[in-house]
Structures are given as C-alpha cells and as structure tokens.
Amino acid sequence: MIRTQLLALGAAALFAAPATAQEATPSPMTQPHDWGALLKQDATAAHAAIIDSHPGVQDSLNPGFRSQADAGLAVALERAKTASTAGGWWWALRGFIASFDDGHVQLGLTDPSWGFPTRWPGFLTAYRGDDAVVATRDESDASTPPVGARLLDCDGVSAADLGAQRIGAFRGRWFLEAQKVSFGDWLFLSAQNPWISEMRTCRFETGGRAASYDLTWRPLEGDALRARRTAAGRQPSIDFGFTRLPDGGYRLAMPSFDGDPSGEAFPALTALLAEAEAKQAELRAAPYVVLDLRGNGGGSSHWSQHIARTLWGDDWLSAHGEAPIQGIEWRASQANLDAIRAYLAEWRAAGVPEEDERMVWGLRIEAGMVAAMAEDKSYWSDMAAPPDVSMAAPEAADPPLLMQGPVYVITEAGCGSACLDAVDLWKAAGAVQVGRETSADTVYMDVRDQALPSGLARMAIPMKVWRGRARGNNEPQTPARLFDGDMADDDALMAWIAALPR
Template identity: 45%
Template sequence: MRIITGAAGAAAVILTLTGATDGTNWAAALRQDAQAFHADIAANHPGVTDVANPQFAGQNDRELALAMRRADQTLDFAGYWFAMRAYAAAFDDGHLDFGGARDKKLPQLITRWPGFLTSFAYDGRQRVVTRATSSPLPLGAELIDCDGKTADALAAANVGEFSGRWFLAATRMQEGGRLFVDEGNPWVSRPATCTFQVGSRRTRVKLTWTPIGPAERDRQLARTFSRAAEPIGMRTLPDGTVWLTLSDFKADPQGPAAKALVPLIAHLTAAPEVLRDAPAIVLDLRGNHGGSSDWSRQLARLVWGKAAVDAVNLGSDGVEWRASRANIATLKEYAAALDASSTSSPEMRSWLRETITGMESALAAGKAMWSNVSAPEVSSSPAVPAPVIRRSVLMITDPGCGSACLDAADLWLALGAVHVGQETSADTIYMDARKDALPSGFGRAIVPMKVYRGRKRGSNVPLIPTYVFRDSLADTPRLERRVQAVIHEIRDRAS
C-alpha cells in the first residue's frame, strides 16, 4: 500500500514566490542544507541499507561533496537553489526530492528568455511552441544545436541535470520547455547562438536574452506542456459509457481528493448497476500525480469485483521499511489523521497499524529494516486471469502519471483494462516519502521510507499504451471521440 508521495515538479514551486532575503549568506545556507539533506537520507532512506543497491550510500556521499564544492562558488539564491536541485536529481528518483519551504517566502529568481520557448514533441524533437511577436523564429522551428552542443545534449545538461530521470520521455516532455528559460543558474552555460531547421533551410540565430515577468513566464511555460486535470467525478456519455475522472489520489483525508473520491465511491457502492450495466467504462487518470494506492484498489473492486482484485499478483516479494524514529513518527502522524476521518478503508488502517508496530519492533531490536510480506499490495495467491466481462474498460494516462497513479495502472492493467493515451512517467522501488524542513528554512527534503521488492514493472520503467495518442490530451471533447473510436474497434474485433 502506497500512502505518501514525493513532490513532483518541485522546481516550479519557488518561481511564483517572492520575498526579501537581503543579507542571506547563500553559501552557508547551501552547506547547512546539503549536510542536513545528506543526514536525512542516511538516517531514513532504505537505499542506504539496501543490499540490492550497494552504490547508494556512496552516491549520497558524492553528491554532498559536489554540493560543498559548489558552496565555495555560491553567491546568490540561484546558486543555492540549483545546487540543491542537482543533489536530489542525481538519484533519478521522483520520490527523493528537494523543494521550497511551504511556510516561507523565497526570493524570486530573475528570469530571462530569448523571445521563444521550445518543447519536446512525442517524436523526441525540440520545436518552437511559443514566441514573442518580435522573435525571428516561427512556430515549429526545430532546434538542432547551440554553441556546438546538440539539442539533446544541451537539454540534458541545462535541464536534465536539475530535474533527474531525463531518460524518460515523460520527463523531457514535462520539463523540456525550461531549456530557454534563464533563471540565473550558475552551474550551466546559457546558450548564445543556436541553429534551427526552418522548413527546408537551417538558420543560425544569435540569442538576445531579455527579462520576462513571472506571470508572462508562467503563461509561456504552460504552452510547452499542456496537461488536463479536470475535477474528480463521473459523467455518462451519450452511448452510455461511464467516464470516471480520477485526476488526484492524494492521501490527505481532509484534502480535496478525499472529499471528492469518498462520495464518488459511496455512490458507486450504493448503485452497483451504474458500472455493471454500462456498455463501457473509462478510467481517466489525466492530471494524476499519485498519492494513495488505496483509492485505486477501492475503485477496482467496484469495477471488477473484490475477488478478482484480491487475487491479482503483481509479482511483489513484499516491502521493507527503514526502521528509524523519524519514519515511525511520520507514519504515526498519518495514522492519527486517518483515525480522525472516515475516508480510508479499514484495510488501510489495519495495514498502517501493523507497519508501525513492525517498525518499532525492528528498531528496538537494532535492525535497520523491517520486512512486511503481508502488505496489501502483495498477494500470496497465484496469478489468475481477470474475470471475463462484457463491457470494455479503458484507462487513460498522460506523461505525468507517477507514484500511486502507476500503482493504479499496474493493477487495472492486470485486471484487463485497455491502456490508451500517452506513455507514463516512472518511479523507482523506493516509495512513501517523508518531508522535512531543512535548517536554513528555505528548503525541504523529501525522502522515501520503504523499498518495494520484486515488482514486475521494475524500477523507473514507464507504461506504454496499447493505443498511443501522440498529440495533446488536454482537449477533452476530442479525447472522448478518440476513446469511443477505440471502444468501437474493440467491439468490432470481439464480434
């Protein structure tokens, strides 16, 4: 059972925050926070004691050493921020992250751009997707190289090093639009002259970097990657297809996801004929970053039945938790929040109590890890085929699907869902992240607490749809028509 996620997109968090921090010694802040980040990972991350990953602890040491060397050259907030971003990104793990403090205003990064932004298309090429009227480049111009670096190498160095997981198409599509946003990062070289393919000819352009305000920057960046995130709910299409919009699985029992999912699940539980009699069901995960896997299991039982869901074996050999005082305290806080609400399943409450007790026993015995082979995501039953159902069940994903969104996709695919949309993001086998304020007060660490053993999908492996839609999924009416075409194709093949 996955209950807590990391902070996807943490790099964007600080960009809309402002505040005066005159007189801050950013070199000292970097040294202080890098050491605290290192200590947090060493004390609480399962990778440090994971016998299957003997390089992990050494990498943590190397990234600290790099951050400390960079501190010797750090003069401003940008130096601090991007050094810490690089520290976290080096692990290529969406659950191990660094982000801005929640309760403190941060300095605004001074942002410049050359009058256009590019983005990664589904074919992997980088093209101009938004521009100022004065830009010499038209929309669609393809980036070839800058200052002797290929387009791919430049993006990997200037963006990928600070976002991590650059080998994933989903990451490149989501973050690639930042290539021509200059935020004062002192650890990269800002491009000066670039070559573009414009129609049948190549054009060299000397870039003129000019300031761009926060609101305009955000508006332009939004054009580099559009992702729908419609409100959680249910609607019925004209042909009777039931469309469930599931854009959030956050675990907070008092949060908006729980407040929308609880009544939706209650309604479907009280009226099982809604799903039973539907000619097709669509499970729309667009906009979903993850959260708690409990939601997807509850929904799966409504669609496929409890027996079918409980029989699914996703290949796990269990989970191991890093038995630390801080991790136990985090789980106890979450357990208290669940006890004060009625939004989670009894199964989840029982599992959480078992996990806390097991970790406390391991800690008392001087053990670094506690192994839980009875976690709900693990089934000791042999794998069985999904039940034969007369209706089609389609699942839609986009490149932002990660964490518990991937847990949902794994489960629903095993039960027979047909995957449409776009390639997902991916996650490692380190999960359930705790969040800790760092000493300077400007940043926070996000650190996983458990390791998942034997998952069939593997580590950092995305899911690729059977029916791939290569352009934007943000136009819902158009997407509905495309999904219904797939449903008709499936019916035709079955008849």
Template identity: 40%
Template sequence: MESCRGRHRTVEPAQECCDREGGGLGFLSFWLSLSAAAGLALAQEPARDWGEALRTDAAAAHSAIAGSHPGMVNPDDPDFAWINETQYALALERAEEADSFADYFYAMQHYVAAFNDGHLGYGVFGSTPDNEVKWPGFIVQDDGDRGLVVTLAEDWSGVPVGARIVACDGRDAFQVGDDRIGARFGRWELASQRAMFGPMVMLDTGDPYVRPIGRCVVETAAGSRSVELDWREGGPGFYGRYNVFPAPGRRLIVMRRLEDGTYWISLPTFNGNPESDDGQALRTVLSEIGGQADALRLAPAIVFDLRGNGGGSSAWSAEIARGLWGEGAFQRVPEPPMTVVWRASLGNLQSLRNAFRERDANGNLSIDTRAWYLRSIAGLEAAIANGDDRWVIAPSPDGGAGADGGDLSYYSPRGNVFVLTDESCMSACLDAVDLWTRLGATPVGRETGADTVYMEIRSVRMPSGLGSMSLPMKFYIGRERGHNEPVKPAHRFDGDMNNTAALEAWIRSLLD
C-alpha cells in the same frame, strides 16, 4: 502551493506517493505542508552567508539520506551511497563560492536530482529565484521523441514557430535538455519529465551550474541554419504573459454515461484524505460504480480518465476494482509476490508516530489504515531495538491474492475497458494502471510518469529554515513494473489532451 507550473513556490512537480499498505503519506501532502509552513518570505530575509547555509543544509541532507533513505540498504542499487557522497562533496565545493540565494537553491536541487527519484526532492518556502528569467525570444517543447520544437517565438528571435532544434553548442537537443533541466529535476530520459519541463530548456533561470547557450542549429521548412541566440530579460510576469505552462481546466471527479452507452469515469486525483472534498467525491463515484455495476459490465466501453492524476492512495483503485470486477478479481490476477523493506531509523519511526498521532486525533482513520500505522510503527520499533537497519516484510504466502472465503465472485466486462493517462500519472495513479491492466484494461493516451521503488514520503526540514527535503522510507523488491519504468499506451493520442470532446471521439474510433 503552486506546482512547477506556477513557478512561484517550490519548483518540484506536485506528485503524491502511493502506499500499498494504506498509510498514504503522500508527496503532494509533503509539498502542501512545505509551502504552508513557516511562511518565510525570502525577499525580506536579512543578508545571509549563503556559503554557510549551503554547507549546513547539504550536511543535513547528506546525514538524512545516509541515515534514513532505504537506498542505502538496497542491494539492487549499489551506486546509491556513492551518489550521496559525490553530490555532498560537490555541494561543499560549490559552497566555497556561493554568495547568493540562487547559488544555494540550485546547488541543493542539483544534489537531490542526481538520484533520479521523483520522491526525493528539495523545495524552499516562499519564492524561488527562477521567477526572473532571460530568454532568446522563443520557447520550445519536447516533441515526444527526445527532440525540441519551437512553439512560440518573437520576430526578433530569428527562429520561426515550428522550427526544430537540432543542436546547440555541439550538443543535441536531448543532451541540451538533460544538461540544463535534467540536472535540476532528474530523469530526463522519461517522456513525462521532458513534457513537463521542456518549456524551460531554452530559458535562463539564473542557475549558475549549467552552461549558457550561445548558438543553435535549427531546422525549418527552408532548411537548416545556425542562429546566434539573443538573450534578453523576460520581464515581470513572464510565465503568465507567454502562458509557458498552460493550466489544464479543472476536472471533476464524476461518472457519466455518453450517448453511445460508454461510461466515462473521471478520476483526476486519488486524494488520500477521505474527509477532503476529493475524498467525498471519490466515495460517491465508488458508490455509483457499485450501484450500476451490472450496467457498466454490459456497456460498449468504460473509460477511466486519469488525466492530471498525480497519485494519492492506492486504496481507491483497489475499491474500484472490487466494484467493477468483483472481490474475486484479486484472486484471479494476484499481484506478483513483492517484499517490502523499510529503512529502520529513528527519524523514520518518529515520522510515522507523528503522522499517526495527527491523523488519529480526529478519530476518522479507517480500521485498516489505523492497523497499518500500528503495525508499521511496531515493526520499526522492533527492528531498531534489535539493532537492525531494515525491517523486511515478506510477501504473503498467497502471492498477494488475499485471504480465502467470503464473496469471491469475478465479473468480466463485456465491452472494452480503457485507462486514459497523461504524463502526470505517478505513484498511486501508476498503481491503478498496473492493477486495472492486469484485470484486462487497455492503457491509452500518453506515456505515464514513473516512480522508483522508493516509497512512503516524510519531510526533513533543513537547519537553515529555508526549505525542506522529501525522503522515502521504504522500497519494494519484486515489483512487476520496474524502477522508473513508465506505462506506454497501447494507443497513443497525439491531439490536445485537454480536449475531452476530441478524446471521446477518439475513444469511439477505437471501438470501430
């Protein structure tokens, strides 16, 4: 499966859902299963009634959201049901005119994007219609301040590299991006979304539900001027030819000691599968942290490098905290009391049962994870039997500090502890940032992504067989970090986030 950066499969970004209880039904797992499922090749599809496909799948999405999404029972989200109804009505209206795959695909994406939830998404099996694009001869990127700057340009575009987009057809740069890309992926107010999808703002991917752009005002070193855009076919291999979405170098899960004694711990994933290669590498690093804990605590600095980490299981960050700060860390800085509310539905219950049966078949589930599944399944079963539409798990009396007893030693590292993040940090990665900063670590680098309070993903396959929707099953009340709230760095790095050597030098400058 390729992420949005690959442009050839489901267009949602590869993310993973965190699970504080340890179930680990990840968003990345959902998209991996989506692309690997039916093996559908749309180019070989017989002629379809695309209007009927849209009506059928929009109805299925509407029903699944109404019947199983926790937003429907969240008193703090009073507009949720209204969004579902209005977007469903809009999809049905669009179905009356739909006569192509693009009409169907973009209508479904706009439907789920309206909820502004990175864990509620839609993707299709096989290729998507945005592989063929038109462009005005230049590509833009978000400037980090809700603006757009030209990063690549052909001479025929009439727009130089470095030019800033002031407005297009009477809309400012932020509104242009929100109208064209925010409508498709949601959450355009987040710097992480704009950084990820900014290069698509000035591309025409065939979305019939966004307004075309005719003329833009650009600001250059010579002043501002109006430019009429010349839209041309991008041609085969456009994304790769212009390196629209540069792929970051592969980062290893490893701990290393720098010349100045700083420990650099690279954690590009919190893969929830302990049997995977990533899981085994994470286990190795955990062992190294435990074995060298004294040296780490005496080091001038420790850097937890979370670049590229889209999440997985939050159990890893908790284990790392135990290894560095000690078991007493959870009593010293307990998580604020938080209530967990599951949406009690037969669909959510069956999803948990299926996931448990699949993961338990090889006998490799940990004791804690197995207990979590059994407890969650029993809780939903009881709620449904009682006719309840939710199962509420109240916070523990100790506020999440954990049980007393055992070794509750706490160790405070002598040097600085930095958490290095970029815009891809989501879900369980955010949980790690939350936990480690409560323990005294300093967030640095770039503003993270953000997640809503809706968690624990399952997939809902559409009746057309064309694709699948991701659907959260529970929500949190009282989470310290707010709904769609990112973590802003105490120190921002404005250089190339893929340049590790430059980042190491920058970290050293923070110690001076």
C-alpha cells in the same frame, strides 16, 4: 499504501518548481545571506537524512547507492565554495537531489511563492518525442525562430546534450519521456542558475533548412511566465467527475489520489467511489468505462484498489492480480517512525475509525518499526500482513469476467507514484492503457517530509523498498493505444476513445 506526502506541507509546496511571484513581503530569496554556508548546511543535512532513513543505503541489491549519495554531496559541497546567490544555493541543491534519479526523492521551496527572476530569449520549446521544437514565441520579435522549428544545437552543443546538461542535471531521470514533457520548456528559461550559462547562438531547422539565431535574453515573470509555460506545455487539467457518456459509456475522472483528509481530493474521491458502488451494475454492463488519470501524480493506492474491486470484483482480482511481490521492507529509523505516527494522528483527528484499513496499516507499520529498532535492525519486513489485491496469488479456476465492455485507462506524463500503482493493478485486471507514456518510479517509495536547516526548503525521502515488483525500477507504463493528439483536448480525446474498435 501511502505513496506521497500527507503532512501539512502539501504537494504543491513540496514539489513545486520555483516560480516567480509578486509577494506582499520580500522573499527570502532576495535577502542577504551567506548562500554558500546555507548550501553546505542544507546539502549536508539532506545527505544525513538520506543516510539515516532511506532504504537504499542498506540495500544489498543496490550496492552503489551509498557512493552515489556521497558523490552527489561532494558536488554540492564543491559548489558551496563559490555559491554567492540564492540561485546558486537552490540549483546546487536541485542538482544533488536530481542525482538520485528517483521521483520520490524530491525538493521544494518551503513557500512555493518564493522564486527567482526569470528570463527567456523570446521563445520556449517543448519536446515532441526526442526533438525540442519551438512551442511559443514573442510574435512581435522577428528575430526568434518560428513555432515548429526544431532545435539542432546551441553554441556548438547538440540539442540532446543541451537537454541533459540544462534540464536533466537538475531534474533527474532524463531518460524518461515524462521528464521531457514536463520540463522541456526549461531549456530556454533562465532562473538565476549560475551552474549553466545563457546560450548565445542556436541553430534551428525549419522545412529542411537550418538557420542560426542570436539570442537576446529578456525578463519573463509573473502571469506572462505562467501563460507562456502553459502555452508551451499544454498540460491536461481535469476535474473529478462521474459521467455517463452519450453512447452509454462511463467516465470516472480522478486527477489525484491524495489521501489527506483535509485536502480537496479526499471528499471528491470519497463521493466518486460511493457513486461507483451505487452504480456498480450500470458500470459492469456499460459498453466501455474510462478511468481518466490525466493530471494524477499519485497519493494513496487505497482509491485505485477500491475502484478495482467495484469494477472487477475480488474473485477476478485474485485470479488476475499482479504477480506476488517478494517482500516489502521498511527502513527502521526514528524519523520514519515519527512520520508513520503523524499519519495515524492525522487520520484519528479526521475521525477515521481504528478498524479502517489505513489505520490497520499504519498501526502495523508502527509496531514493526518499533520492534526492528529495539533489535537494532535496519529493516522491518512487512510480509506478515494480509496481501493487497495487487499481491494476491492467482487461483486455479478462472472466475467470470463481470465487466461486459473494455475498461480504458487514460494516462499521460504526469502519472507517477500511486497513479502508476493504479495502472499496474488495473492493467493486470484487463484494462487497456490509452493516451501517452506515464512517468516512472523506483522501488523506493512511501515518502516522508523533512525540513532542511535553512528553513527555506523541504525534501521528501522514501521509507520502504518493494522487492520483486513486476514493473521494473524507473520503468514507465506504455499505452497499448497511443494518442498522438493534444492530451489537454478533452473532446478530441474522448471522441478518439469512443471510436476505438471493441
């Protein structure tokens, strides 16, 4: 049910990439420390937390997990011998976390305003498919390649290898389109990472002709950095909303599924679901309904299940739900149990009643973990619980379809975690995915937060493993209708959807 962290740290602090900022007080990143010792301490603690609480350690279906964790630690400890800067500490830790290729094993600075001086060569690239092309440049510098130029190689290293070495090695999952879309601009950003060097000469192709460019690196910080990254990435940003469209269709915009009662998304989602229920008849009779998930990185699957029931109804979902999963197993550890109890305490403080499905869920997990730990078991199996609609078995008789028009689900590269759960559920019910390919996740999920000993960073650790999920491990959802335009261009995207044949 809970797919991303709900504790006070918040998603922005836990998952933010380092960004340069001007602080009123000095950043710890600029203070003297024994960075090699801190790296050794934090990497060792991160490894210990993984071994203690991650379900993959005891997973018989993933026998290489433990050796992978040990190998990642070995690289970090070797780097600790020579790490002498904050950048050396940070990027070595990032490399360790990236080695798991798991979007639910994450690392973030304790304060996202901390960061590192950043440099660029006067241009940034973005990925268009597998090609890195110049997306923004300093127009006053004639020595930089033109916008649209395609990268061929740098210092004799192919463009494909550059991406894997300079971004994939520190972000993980480089086989996904979503990673290239999200982090492609980092190919020509330098943020004090001593484990890679700044390129000197690169070749680009424009109009079928290749040309070499000598790179001159210079500072790019603060607002200028943010503006350039925005220009290069063009990531969509939408607000929550329930809108009746001019042609009678409806658009439900849900840029987050965050389940934190103290967060901004919680009241917005609560209001949206209430309006959807109140206008259920209109939604079901509409020529089409758009479920807009742009910007949605996950949260709680509670919201998407509620939307599914409102649109299709329980009978249809029972007959057209996802294939039943084989099992859910929670890694039984004291730290994981403490995290579940923290969720329960926060919900109680927010006034969530004991009979609410979230409280019932949390209390069941708490009791199961306590029982498993008392018997010295590695896992507690959650299959005794009543199934979610996404796990319901099909019925023999097919109930009537209550939706008169198609349901379109807009996705893009940022869709992960509980956003992916929503796409899984809604597509099984008959929704049509449009837009761009999603991100992907492993079968390890429901994360908790843990501080590292330095106090400078925190990590996220999955607590359960999902057995027999229909969508494979690290497998994205691919749209039936691919939008080739700018996913941030709201008017163009909605006009394109309105014109789709129905």
